Amino acid sequence: EAGVAQSPRYKIIEKRQSVAFWCNPISGHATLYWYQQILGQGPKLLIQFQNNGVVDDSQLPKDRFSAERLKGVDSTLKIQPAKLEDSAVYLCASSPSSAGRGEQYFGPGTRLTVT
Amino acid sequence: ILNVEQSPQSLHVQEGDSTNFTCSFPSSNFYALHWYRWETAKSPEALFVMTLNGDEKKKGRISATLNTKEGYSYLYIKGSQPEDSATYLCASTDSWGKLQFGAGTQVVVTP
Numbered sequence: 001e002a003g004v005a006q007s008p009r010y011k012i013i014e015k016r017q018s019v020a021f022w023c024n025p026i027s028g029h030a031t032l033y034w035y036q037q038i039l040g041q042g043p044k045l046l047i048q049f050q051n052n053g054v055v056d057d058s059q060l061p062k063d064r065f066s067a068e069r070l071k072g073v074d075s076t077l078k079i080q081p082a083k084l085e086d087s088a089v090y091l092c093a094s095s096p097s098s099a100g101r102g103e104q105y106f107g108p109g110t111r112l113t114v115t
Numbered sequence: 116i117l118n119v120e121q122s123p124q125s126l127h128v129q130e131g132d133s134t135n136f137t138c139s140f141p142s143s144n145f146y147a148l149h150w151y152r153w154e155t156a157k158s159p160e161a162l163f164v165m166t167l168n169g170d171e172k173k174k175g176r177i178s179a180t181l182n183t184k185e186g187y188s189y190l191y192i193k194g195s196q197p198e199d200s201a202t203y204l205c206a207s208t209d210s211w212g213k214l215q216f217g218a219g220t221q222v223v224v225t226p
């Protein structure tokens with residue numbers, strides 16, 4: 001079974017630039033998550049999708065972050081414009097559970113550096 | 116406790132020694148406790164999911180216990196090996212399905 005795929009793995013941009021991350025979840029997984037992990041902190045949930053609908057985006061900074069899940073499969077997370085404090089690892093995870101309580105399977109993450 | 120807390124933040128272990136570390140979590144509305152191992156440049160890997168008070172899980176040399184009444188879990192590594200070097204994350208799921216992570220315990224095993 002193929003795991004969760006993410007790209008790019010690393011990205012360096014200047015502040016005020018835009019960036020997009022891509023995630024391909026495990027086939028058949030209904031729930032998809034984006035997390036932000038800042039150095040020294042635990043992963044923080046940015047947005048949760050159930051199929052192609054948003055379940056929870058309460059911690060997504062909507063003035064600069066946006067996300068979509070195309071046809072309930074792949075997802076993209078965009079930051080526009082980026083700030084220095086957005087430097088972090090962005091993790092995508094998927095779960096077969098529709099209730100959001102099941103085990104989550106993570107991708108390798110995208111390490112973003114904003115200079 | 117309102118947040119998931121892990122201690123210590125980091126620890127160094129000599130190869131062959133055993134070690135353990137703690138995860139504290141909110142006991143109200145508790146549904147499940149997850150442990151993940153996250154090696155550098157790799158995906159976080161699920162180790163255990165525990166839901167019942169008193170649960171004990173084991174995977175090779177790694178084991179975990181759960182106390183839902185007092186809100187803590189221990190992870191044990193027996194006979195540490197260099198390949199055990201990683202950050203160990205715990206996460207608590209509440210009854211609404213919301214997952215909250217701790218900051219992790221970074222384990223470095225030296226030969």
